[in-house]
Amino acid sequence: WTAFRDNTMHHFSRLVVSAEGTMRLDTYGVVGDGSPPVIVDTFEYRESCPAELVLGKDELQFGVVAGGTAADQAVSLSAADGSAASFAVEVDAPWLEVTPTAGSTPTDLTVGVDTTGLAAGLYNGVIRATADGYVADVVRVTLAVRDLVVSMSPDRSSPIALEGATVAGNIYAFTTPDPGVQRVRFWLDNPAMSGTPRKVESNGPFDFAGTATNGSANPFNTKNVSNGTHSITAALDLVDGTTQVVTRSFVVSNP
Numbered sequence: 001w002t003a004f005r006d007n008t009m010h011h012f013s014r015l016v017v018s019a020e021g022t023m024r025l026d027t028y029g030v031v032g033d034g035s036p037p038v039i040v041d042t043f044e045y046r047e048s049c050p051a052e053l054v055l056g057k058d059e060l061q062f063g064v065v066a067g068g069t070a071a072d073q074a075v076s077l078s079a080a081d082g083s084a085a086s087f088a089v090e091v092d093a094p095w096l097e098v099t100p101t102a103g104s105t106p107t108d109l110t111v112g113v114d115t116t117g118l119a120a121g122l123y124n125g126v127i128r129a130t131a132d133g134y135v136a137d138v139v140r141v142t143l144a145v146r147d148l149v150v151s152m153s154p155d156r157s158s159p160i161a162l163e164g165a166t167v168a169g170n171i172y173a174f175t176t177p178d179p180g181v182q183r184v185r186f187w188l189d190n191p192a193m194s195g196t197p198r199k200v201e202s203n204g205p206f207d208f209a210g211t212a213t214n215g216s217a218n219p220f221n222t223k224n225v226s227n228g229t230h231s232i233t234a235a236l237d238l239v240d241g242t243t244q245v246v247t248r249s250f251v252v253s254n255p
Contacts, residue, residue, distance in 0.1 A: 006029070008122050031122075053087060055109075055138070062113045066118070077137075078107075083105070097114060122145075146175060154216040159174075174205055186234050191231055193235060229252075
């Protein structure tokens with residue numbers, strides 16, 4: 001049995017033992033795309049118990065349609081002993097924003113994301129709060145940038161953004177990434193989403209033309225529509241009960 005699985009990254013841990021009487025385990029996540037490892041979790045044993053900084057949440061999750069914005073989230077920061085500790089906050093991802101970056105506890109931090117220039121995918125970052133004489137605390141942040149993309153292969157390899165793409169013959173359009181999505185409803189040339197969806201996918205991968213029994217994407221034959229500009233609209237019903245809608249236009253140019 002697997003109680004919990006994180007399919008977004010691989011993991012490794014580093015054990016650090018010091019002569020001062022501490023033993024710390026740092027666990028890192030590696031996406032595998034060349035980006036540096038990020039700290040997923042860390043804990044430390046000491047011969048004595050020093051004061052600690054305490055962030056009010058262990059994890060924050062953001063989900064946004066590519067090119068859109070996400071609402072800021074708040075997380076509290078305090079010292080476990082109740083004192084006013086002078087803290088500093090740092091982040092390890094350029095899209096991750098926190099204010100204030102310094103001050104005294106207790107306080108509330110405002111966490112936001114800047115998705116400018118980010119392609120569809122899952123992004124991971126860490127917020128780390130430190131103070132002299134206190135054990136640091138971290139919050140792991142996950143950002144899902146969702147979009148409609150298109151591949152020329154049923155295995156969905158080498159996808160590109162559907163928006164503005166010029167296509168011909170069979171194409172394989174789908175939404176990505178899958179985590180956090182429980183259903184996708186698709187419409188063709190119907191951004192108002194009126195009437196019955198053209199296709200409903202209740203399990204990922206979420207393919208515009210449906211998914212074959214072997215897991216590959218079914219093709220959409222663009223010869224069944226006229227040459228010119230068309231659109232696909234996808235309503236992504238998320239596991240948190242909300243829905244994100246994305247409409248992307250593309251050009252069909254068959255001989």
